[in-house]
Amino acid sequence: MSNGTDAHAPIPTVTSLDEIYDNVETISAQSGRWNNLIDEFEKRFGRKPTHIARAPGRVNLIGEHIDYALFGVLPAAIERDILIAVAPSGTSDSADATKSSGPIQAQNLDERFQPHEFTAERHDETSEWHLPIDKTKLAWGSYVKAGYFGVLNRFFHHTSKELERPQGVDLLVTGSVPSGAGLSSSAAMVVASTLSFLVINDKLHELTKGNLVELTMENEKRVGVNSGGMDQAASVISMTNEALHVTFHPNLHAEAIALPKSTSPDFNPVFVIANSLVVSDKVVSAKTQYNLRVVETLVAARVLGRSLHVQIGPEEKPTLKEILDRWLNVQHGTVLGPDDLKDGLIRLIRETESLKDTLGADDGLTLEGLIHASGLGPREFRDVYLSWIEVDATHFKLYKRAKHVLSEALRVLQFRDICIASTQVAGGESNASADTLERLGTLMNESHLSCAELFECSCPELDELTSVARGAGAYGSRLTGAGWGGCTVSLVSETNVDSFIQKLKEAYTPYRAMDDDQLREVVFATKPGGGACVFKLD
Structure with a gap:
C-alpha cells in the first residue's frame, strides 16, 4: 500500500478508551459495554482476556460499487464497531505442530449466533493449511475462520520440521454494527478476527496498517465476496473527524479529507444513518447481485x-x-x-x-x-x-x-473538491455555508439515482427512505453500502438532527411503532471515528 494517511504506521495498541474515543460522553457510554465483555469472557473461559481487538464499521459517503473497478471512494469509519475479547488457550500435547493448529473456540454475546470450535489442518503433501469455509450460506464463524486462515497463510506457511505451531485461541465477540445493513459489519468482523489471531500469535508488530488492509481484503474474499478494499481501508486507516479518499490504482492509497465545518451550527453538517430494515446479505445473493x-x-x-x-x-x-x-x-x-x-x-x-x-x-x-x-x-x-x-x-x-461506475467516480472527485475547498482555513475559521451543503447533497442525490436506475442495487424501501429523508430536511440522501437493502446516509444540518430523526419516525412506516431505544438502534447521527486497534489489558 502506498504512503498516505497512516498507511505505513503500525497497528495501534492502546491501554485506555480515551485513546479510541475522543469525548467523555462516548467513553462513558462505551465503558460499560467493554467491561461487560471482559466479565463475560471470564465467566465463559475461566480467565480474563489478554486483549480486545476493535474494528469499526464504515459509512460510504459517496462512491458505490466502484472500488472493484479501481476508482476512488469516500468512506469514513463510524463509532459503532466489532469487539473481540481474546486470550491464548491451552493446546493438546499430543497434537502434531506440523499438521494442525491450536484449537479455536469462538463465542458470541448475541445468543442468536451459535459457538464455533475448529482447528486448521495441514496437508502432508503440500504443507498448505486446510480450513473449510462454506460460501453458500452466511455464518458469523466463517468471518472468524477467514481471518484465521489469512494469518496462517502469511505467517505459518513454512515447511520446516522445526515448525512454529499457531497458538490456540479463545475469543468472545460483541458488535454494535448491524449486520446486513450496508455498514460493513462483515469487514469489521474480518478485521477484528484477523487482529485477534495476529496479537495472540505475536505477529501484530510485523504488519503496518496498509499490510492489514491488504491481508483482510484477501481474507474476506474467502467468505465468497469479491470485496474491492474500501471497507477494510475505512475500518483500518480512518482517523477521527476525517473521511478517507481511498484510491486503488496503481496502488492502494488513502488521503485524509476533512469534512466541511462552520462556525454556525445551521451550516455544520452531520451524517445521519437510517436502517431500511431490509437485510442485505452479500454472500447469499452474490451470484445474482x-x-x-x-x-x-x-x-x-x-x-x-x-x-x-x-x-x-x-x-x-x-x-x-x-x-x-x-x-x-x-x-x-x-x-x-x-x-x-x-x-x-x-x-x-x-x-x-x-x-x-x-x-x-x-x-x-x-x-x-x-x-x-x-x-x-x-x-x-x-x-x-x-x-x-x-x-x-x-x-x-x-x-x-459502465455509466454508473464512470459517473459515480466523477462524483467522488467533485465531492472531494468541495470538501477541500470548504475546509480551507481563512483567519482561523472554516468557510462552510449553505451552498456547500447543497452542493454535497446534490451529489449524494445523484449518486442514489444512479445506484437505483443504472446499477440497480437499490430497493423500494431504500428509495422511499431517501425520499422521506429529503422531505424531512436532508440536503442529500443516498443508499450506503452494497445496497439491495441496508442503510441510507443523509446530510443534515447539526441544528436539525433531532427534528429530522423525528420526521423520519413519523413518515417511514417501519419506524412508527418503535420506542426511543428501538429507534436509536436503527437511526443515529455519526461522525468519522478512528480506525482499528488492539486494546491490551493489564
Missing part, C-alpha cells in the same frame, strides 16, 4: 476498451479504471492526478454514450451477445470471466453498469 455486478463491470471494461482500440491481452480482465488509463496513455505505475482524472472521466462518459448499443443499451446483452462483444471465443470468455466466480443472469447490462 454483487458478484454479477463485478463481472458486468469487468466485461464492460473489455468491450469499451476494444471499441476504443485499447490494447487488451486475451487472458486479461482489466477494470474500467485500467481501461481509462490505457486510453489516456498513462504510463504504467503513474498516478493520474485528480484534475486529469476528472477530464478523462468526462471524455470516457461521452464515449460510453456513443457506444450505448454496443454495450447493450438498456436491456443488456445475452450471454451469447456478451461473448461476441468481448471478442473472445466461448471457452476463452468463460475461462477469463466466469471460471473464478459464480453468477446467474440471462442478460448483462454493460451500458448501465
Whole structure:
C-alpha cells in the first residue's frame, strides 16, 4: 500500500478508551459495554482476556460499487464497531505442530449466533493449511475462520520440521454494527478476527496498517465476496473527524479529507444513518447481485476498451479504471492526478454514450451477445470471466453498469473538491455555508439515482427512505453500502438532527411503532471515528 494517511504506521495498541474515543460522553457510554465483555469472557473461559481487538464499521459517503473497478471512494469509519475479547488457550500435547493448529473456540454475546470450535489442518503433501469455509450460506464463524486462515497463510506457511505451531485461541465477540445493513459489519468482523489471531500469535508488530488492509481484503474474499478494499481501508486507516479518499490504482492509497465545518451550527453538517430494515446479505445473493455486478463491470471494461482500440491481452480482465488509463496513455505505475482524472472521466462518459448499443443499451446483452462483444471465443470468455466466480443472469447490462461506475467516480472527485475547498482555513475559521451543503447533497442525490436506475442495487424501501429523508430536511440522501437493502446516509444540518430523526419516525412506516431505544438502534447521527486497534489489558 502506498504512503498516505497512516498507511505505513503500525497497528495501534492502546491501554485506555480515551485513546479510541475522543469525548467523555462516548467513553462513558462505551465503558460499560467493554467491561461487560471482559466479565463475560471470564465467566465463559475461566480467565480474563489478554486483549480486545476493535474494528469499526464504515459509512460510504459517496462512491458505490466502484472500488472493484479501481476508482476512488469516500468512506469514513463510524463509532459503532466489532469487539473481540481474546486470550491464548491451552493446546493438546499430543497434537502434531506440523499438521494442525491450536484449537479455536469462538463465542458470541448475541445468543442468536451459535459457538464455533475448529482447528486448521495441514496437508502432508503440500504443507498448505486446510480450513473449510462454506460460501453458500452466511455464518458469523466463517468471518472468524477467514481471518484465521489469512494469518496462517502469511505467517505459518513454512515447511520446516522445526515448525512454529499457531497458538490456540479463545475469543468472545460483541458488535454494535448491524449486520446486513450496508455498514460493513462483515469487514469489521474480518478485521477484528484477523487482529485477534495476529496479537495472540505475536505477529501484530510485523504488519503496518496498509499490510492489514491488504491481508483482510484477501481474507474476506474467502467468505465468497469479491470485496474491492474500501471497507477494510475505512475500518483500518480512518482517523477521527476525517473521511478517507481511498484510491486503488496503481496502488492502494488513502488521503485524509476533512469534512466541511462552520462556525454556525445551521451550516455544520452531520451524517445521519437510517436502517431500511431490509437485510442485505452479500454472500447469499452474490451470484445474482454483487458478484454479477463485478463481472458486468469487468466485461464492460473489455468491450469499451476494444471499441476504443485499447490494447487488451486475451487472458486479461482489466477494470474500467485500467481501461481509462490505457486510453489516456498513462504510463504504467503513474498516478493520474485528480484534475486529469476528472477530464478523462468526462471524455470516457461521452464515449460510453456513443457506444450505448454496443454495450447493450438498456436491456443488456445475452450471454451469447456478451461473448461476441468481448471478442473472445466461448471457452476463452468463460475461462477469463466466469471460471473464478459464480453468477446467474440471462442478460448483462454493460451500458448501465459502465455509466454508473464512470459517473459515480466523477462524483467522488467533485465531492472531494468541495470538501477541500470548504475546509480551507481563512483567519482561523472554516468557510462552510449553505451552498456547500447543497452542493454535497446534490451529489449524494445523484449518486442514489444512479445506484437505483443504472446499477440497480437499490430497493423500494431504500428509495422511499431517501425520499422521506429529503422531505424531512436532508440536503442529500443516498443508499450506503452494497445496497439491495441496508442503510441510507443523509446530510443534515447539526441544528436539525433531532427534528429530522423525528420526521423520519413519523413518515417511514417501519419506524412508527418503535420506542426511543428501538429507534436509536436503527437511526443515529455519526461522525468519522478512528480506525482499528488492539486494546491490551493489564
